[in-house]
Amino acid sequence: MEKGSVVEVAAPRSPMQMKMGDELEGNTSALRTAETFLRLVPVGLCVSALVLMLKNSQQNEYGSVDYSDLGAFRYLVHANGICAGYSLFSAVIAAMPRPSTMPRAWTFFLLDQVLTYIILAAGAVSTEVLYLAEKGDAATTWSSACGSFGRFCHKVTASVAITFVAVFCYVLLSLISSYKLFTNYDAPASRPTAAIEVAAFPG
Numbered sequence: 114m115e116k117g118s119v120v121e122v123a124a125p126r127s128p129m130q131m132k133m134g135d136e137l138e139g140n141t142s143a144l145r146t147a148e149t150f151l152r153l154v155p156v157g158l159c160v161s162a163l164v165l166m167l168k169n170s171q172q173n174e175y176g177s178v179d180y181s182d183l184g185a186f187r188y189l190v191h192a193n194g195i196c197a198g199y200s201l202f203s204a205v206i207a208a209m210p211r212p213s214t215m216p217r218a219w220t221f222f223l224l225d226q227v228l229t230y231i232i233l234a235a236g237a238v239s240t241e242v243l244y245l246a247e248k249g250d251a252a253t254t255w256s257s258a259c260g261s262f263g264r265f266c267h268k269v270t271a272s273v274a275i276t277f278v279a280v281f282c283y284v285l286l287s288l289i290s291s292y293k294l295f296t297n298y299d300a301p302a303s304r305p306t307a308a309i310e311v312a313a314f315p316g
Contacts, residue, residue, distance in 0.1 A: 145207060148289050152204035155279045159197035159232075162275040166190050169272070171265040178262050185235075185242040186269065192235035193276060196228055196283070218294040225290045229283040236276040243269050 166186055170179040180186040203221065246266055249257040259266035 142210075144289070144293075145210070148286070149204050149208045151282055151286050151289070152200050152207055155200040155282045156197050156204070158275050158279040158282070159193040159200065162272045162279065163190055163193040163197065165268055165272040165275070166193075169265060169268040171262050173261070175261040178258070178265050180269075183242055185238040189235045189239045189272065189276060192231050193279070196232050196279065199224065199228055213293065213297065218290070218297065222287075222290045222294045225283065225287045229280070229287050232276065232283055233280050236273055236280055239269070239273045239276070243273060 166180050166189055169186075171177065180190070203224070207221075243266065246258045246269075
């Protein structure tokens with residue numbers, strides 16, 4: 114050791130600091146567990162809604178109907194498939210006990226928002242078509258179809274209801290990812306805009 118050198122000794126952590134650190138670590142672990150669970154739940158929900166709609170068809174003396182006959186129901190199937198795959202992938206990533214980074218937090222935030230709107234739009238459009246099938250539309254002389262294809266409509270109703278439960282899960286996930294992003298990281302600094310001079314011409 115050279116003469117005159119100063120050795121810095123780290124001060125021991127106080128019991129209060131240790132307690133706060135343990136509570137913070139426990140809260141982070143609990144939040145990660147809740148997030149992982151919420152990301153796994155839509156997998157089962159979306160797959161159930163998808164399979165229920167895929168197998169939905171009916172044929173009787175009035176004719177035949179299949180989910181693929183209507184674009185809204187095809188979109189519902191595709192949206193549920195995309196959301197199920199994303200939910201499974203994101204649950205695996207969220208379950209890994211790795212420190213959060215800004216790119217990862219932004220990625221989860223943006224994808225959660227996009228998937229929430231995708232699955233919400235699928236449920237809303239399918240609900241509108243189902244309503245028309247149930248009630249009909251006198252203005253366009255479109256009679257109710259569910260009176261003739263009741264079993265088909267019942268399966269559509271179940272699939273749409275399950276889809277909206279998945280929407281609720283995605284809303285919670287969007288809130289969690291927003292909380293994790295905006296409480297841990299500051300918003301990007303805005304660049305100063307240069308003043309624009311406007312020439313004044315005499316009248």
